[in-house]
Amino acid sequence: MSYVFGIDGGGTKTICLLMDENKIVLGRGEAGPSNYQTLGIEKAKQSIQLAIERAILSANIKVDRHLNIEAICLGLAGVGRPKDIEIVQFFVQNLQLTHNLPISQLWQPKNIVVCSDCAIALVGGTGHSSGIAVISGTGSIVFGQNRQGKTKRVGGWGYILGDEGSGYDIAIRGLQAALKFYDGRGTPTILAEKFQVYLGLKNLEELVEVVYRRGWGVKEIAGLSLIVDRAAAEGDRVADDIINSAVAELIWATKTAISGLFNQTEDFEIVTIGGVWGGEANCRGRFEVAVSAIAPLAQVISPRYEPAFGAGLLALNALNS
Structure with a gap:
């Protein structure tokens, strides 16, 4: 039996799945x-190694020095250029030499997918290689690949330069709208009251202390997108516009x-990934309606498997290529 590692490495955690040749985790x-x-x-290497070790320990199989792990794929945040791929491939090759990993043979370069x-x-x-992923969580990015293997990435430039349509983007717009209303220079909105209650503030001026002095980061601010989503679901016009x-x-x-990838006669899947799609304001339903107008043959789906399974x-696939 042959085995592979599938690794999903991000800015918060690293997940490793040990799978067999029959796609069983x-x-x-x-x-x-x-x-x-x-x-x-x-x-980064330490986290990857620890995730691999824990995946092996959790497996209900006999683990010894002859475990036949033939390939590894690492999908990592921050890896977007050829130089990044070279760096990761190099440290994965070194990782094979550690005595903590029960690997029977060194991976061939083609079997180290980064x-x-x-x-x-x-x-x-999607469960396969073609289609489009529309990711909207803390940040946002759209990534697609067609049946010929051509890829296209749109967005994903980070919270300062982009991430439009992300949780962070929604939260910032909501906070700005609430503060404009508080100032008396904006449209009336229940967002002001909702942020105040949710954060336990005496007034909205205390937002300065929360966001700046407490050192809130992108993730914490993005979490406030739920407040905007809920206000939109309750009929607030400002929140709904956001x-x-x-x-x-x-x-x-x-x-x-x-x-950039598909023509009008092709059918393909669009998978929506990330926390923004699960809100009460029906972002996903709004998205589906708009997609049907621009790509009638496309099907919008929820994720079939997690990224590490991908x-x-x-x-x-590397073993069969």
């Missing part, structure tokens, strides 16, 4: 973040990806 391990761009190579976390999200979401604007940005990015599928 035998073990799962989790560790800390592995974005080497922010952590450095050594810390790609972006978007690529494994698409493969995991949600519509976010969906419009994601549609625009999706349309751009579609035009990495496992790509590792298995």
Whole structure:
């Protein structure tokens, strides 16, 4: 029996799945973040190694020095350029030499697959390699691949330069709208009251202390998108406009990806991934309606599998290539 590792490495955690040649998950391990761009190579490598070790330990199989793991795929945040791929491939080759991993033989270079976390999200979401992934969580990005293997990435430039339609984008717009209303220079909205109650503030002026002095980061601010979503679901016009604007940005990015990959006669799947799609304001329903107008043959789906499973599928594909 041959085995592979599928690894999903992000800025928060690293997940490793141990899979067999029949696509059955035998073990799962989790560790800390592995974005080497922010952590450095050594810390990223430590998280990846620990996730692998834990996946092996959790597997209900006999583990010895002859475990026949033939391929590995790592879908990592921060890996978008050829130089990044070279760096990751190099430290994975070194990782094989550790005495903690029961690997019977060194992986061939073609069996060390390194790609972006978007690529494994698409493969995991659809269960195959073609289609489009529209990811909207803390950040946002659209990534697609057609049946000929051509890829297209739209957005994903981070919270300062982009991430339109993301949780962070929605939250910031909501906070700005609430503060404008508080100032008396904006449209009336229940967002002001909702943020105040949710954060336990005496008044909205205390937002300055919360956001700046407490050192809130992108993730914490993005979490406030739920407040905007809930206000939109309750009929607040300002919040609803923010949600519509976010969906419009994601549609625009999706349309751009579609035009670069598929023609009007092709059917394909669009998988929606991330926390923004699960809100009460029906972002996903709004998105589906808009998609039907620009790509009638496309089907909008929810993820079939997690990204780490997609990495496992790509590792298995490497064995058959």
